Amino acid sequence: MTGKLRISDVAKHAGVSPATVSRVMNGNPKVDPGLVARVQAAAEELGYTASPLARSLALGKTQTITVLVPDLGNPTFQGVLRTLSRSAAADGYHVLVADSAEVAADEASLAVDARRRTDGIVLVAPRMADDELDALLPRLAPAVLVNRPPHESAPVVAADYAGGLRELIEHLHDLGHRHILFLAGVPGSASNARRLAAIAGARADHPDLVLDEAACGTGFADGAAAVDAVRGSGATAVLAYNDLVAMGLLSALHDAGIAVPADVSVTGFDGIPFAPYTTPPLTTAAVPTDRMGERAWAAMRALLDGDDAPSPEVFAPVLAVRGSTAPPRA
Amino acid sequence: MTGKLRISDVAKHAGVSPATVSRVMNGNPKVDPGLVARVQAAAEELGYTASPLARSLALGKTQTITVLVPDLGNPTFQGVLRTLSRSAAADGYHVLVADSAEVAADEASLAVDARRRTDGIVLVAPRMADDELDALLPRLAPAVLVNRPPHESAPVVAADYAGGLRELIEHLHDLGHRHILFLAGVPGSASNARRLAAIAGARADHPDLVLDEAACGTGFADGAAAVDAVRGSGATAVLAYNDLVAMGLLSALHDAGIAVPADVSVTGFDGIPFAPYTTPPLTTAAVPTDRMGERAWAAMRALLDGDDAPSPEVFAPVLAVRGSTAPPRA
DNA sequence: CGATCGCAAGAAACCGCTTTCACGCGTATG
């Protein structure tokens, strides 16, 4: 029924030219009201809707943007994607998702490929190397970057990882912890780098604080595997790279009979929806993925509308103090 | 550089007609090898890639499918989406996501709208009413349904909710539980209906079993809010509607000083990635979202290729027994 | 009252690619 209707069918049915139908469908104000009514009636009757494809080709706009994420399974990216998608939908835009499956090598070609069939791209690629990104961006514009340092050729929407981590450290320090272990993420990653910077800064601020690092990772399993490192470190508190790592660790600590927060305090990072529901509830720095997704869309929208590019926006994570942190054992 | 290249540019540069360039780009075998080389060289040199848009219009295929989910934030849908997206990508297809934001009213128009700019749609709409779906499907074809009962006009990929729930019930019964409380989901939902059927079946099988139901919901907060219902029920075990509800409940029980599994056993459903990392680890029926996503794509691919529609595939959840269940207090 | 202006609707060009169709070539055939 609605399958193979062309604009000419409507034109014929209404006794006008395709051009007029097009004008009516697009709300062009200088068409005779009588014709408008006739065309609308015809379109209604036939159940006609313009082919988005043909429209896109003619207009050079697809009303669609690409969102590239490293892993659709990761709660942090999901939060951004979710709000982004809804914000875009509210403006009549669609979202094409691309999942690089954490394979950095394919990321570039994947991005270019997906970008070509849309009007712009939001790049969530915290692991991509700076120079690769620089080389890629010109071919992607308009593009918006999520969770990367400020960049000259594209708006950035990012969480303040360093700041968030500092807050967590202050929180632990206030509680009386003087020996803290940081479980690091992926060495190459931009987000990891910024957290390491925060670690360095905290060391400078608190000479009385011992701040160790241990290689870890970014997933449950990595956190669980870190239990020995934690036990052997002698630290009274652990800063997990993110909430996933913290959850894995929490679970492994429980199995090992190590009480949280009595024996050791644990913090996460990101504030995923599950954080309040771990046992004990996880103290974490909650990244406002909702607002970030919304702002990322706003930035993209501005680019698409030709408005001047918005300046970088960084969002301060909010400290969510819960049951997984407490003063160290006296 | 790569911006405004048309096929005619390449044609001119190679000294041939656009038609020939097209043939070469599409690997048409009956072009003179010499020309092929010349055209390829020209394309390479100019960095030309055919406009996907124009191509789509001419071919009537977009190499893109729509995936409609009720909520991008829900881990269960994410699992399916993730694998689906990757499977599609492996076949050179792209994925347009639409998030109905749980607003059933918009779902239909959203689906039609998104569908029109792609070659097919995968519908994850467990809450949509049957008659609405029936009315909608003709306008969406080709379509694949996820987590719905078998349907005549579209392939279905679904988890066996009833079977999974039965397994959980058997597990609890085997442990010795004789009074179980089921926390139900959304009344209208198809998945909920099938679980209720399983409840009824279990009652028939086990006359010695008291199986209560309580209205609940599908999220963390719903589970947490159910703590009083659980406490007041006198049940020794709780079947949460899904893992999210179970986690919310677990957390609230902990706060209330009710020990799991000592005082009460708790089970989830879905087997989200977080389930093993709750405290205690959650016994659940793990839905194989990976295989489902993969099969959903396979079904869609078959439809797109005109192969005969695959028959409904239902996946048995696998029982994952963990620490949240134990024999009832003696 | 005739020439000009304004304006709305139709004709046609265009978006960029694919594919049928027509053509001209070289070779096999009668």
Added chain:
DNA sequence: CATACGCGTGAAAGCGGTTTCTTGCGATCG
């Protein structure tokens, strides 16, 4: 040696819209 045939290439007609350009009409002005 002329006609038919096969084959590869270019020309042109779509795919389904939008938009510029042109045209014809009625209204206005001199």
